[in-house]
Amino acid sequence: DTTYKIKEFGGSSAEECILTPDNEKIVFDATVDEPDSWHFGERPSAIFVYDIKSQKTIRISPVGYCCLSPHLDGNKIYFECLTPNSLIRNICSMDVDGKNFRIEFRDCSSFSISKN
DSSP states (O other), X not given: OOEEOOSOXXXXXXXXXXXXXXXXXXEEEEEOOOSSOOTTTSOOEEEEEEETTTTEEEXXXXXXXXXXXXXXXXXXXXXXXXXXXXXXXXXEEEETTSOSOEEEXXXXXXXXXXXX
16 A cells, blocks of 8 residues: 555545544545646546554545545545546445445445435
8 A cells, every 4th residue: 555645635525535434534525646648638536545643644535546536435535536538437446445436326426425
C-alpha cells in the first residue's frame, strides 16, 4: 500500500469526510496527480482512508478510475466513478479496506443512501 501525505484539504463545498462506524477511520475523496491527462484535461479524484490511530492516509480506489462523492453504508463505500475520457458515470462500491471493487450500476449518478 502507498501512504499519502495530504497537501491541502478544504475549500470546496463538495468535499466530505465520513467517519466509519467503528470511529477509527475517515473516508474522503481528493484530487490526485496522475501521469497522463485525465478526464478532458482535469485531474481525477480518488477515494482515501485516513486511519486515526496510525495517522496514515491510504488510497483505496483503483488507479484508472475517477472516484468521487463517497457514501458509507456500514463498511461498504458507494461512490461515483468514471473511466478516462468518458462522460458516463457509474455507481461503484468497495469495502473500506479497498477490497471488492465493483461497478454496481452503469450509466447512473447522483444517488443517495437512506436508513429505514
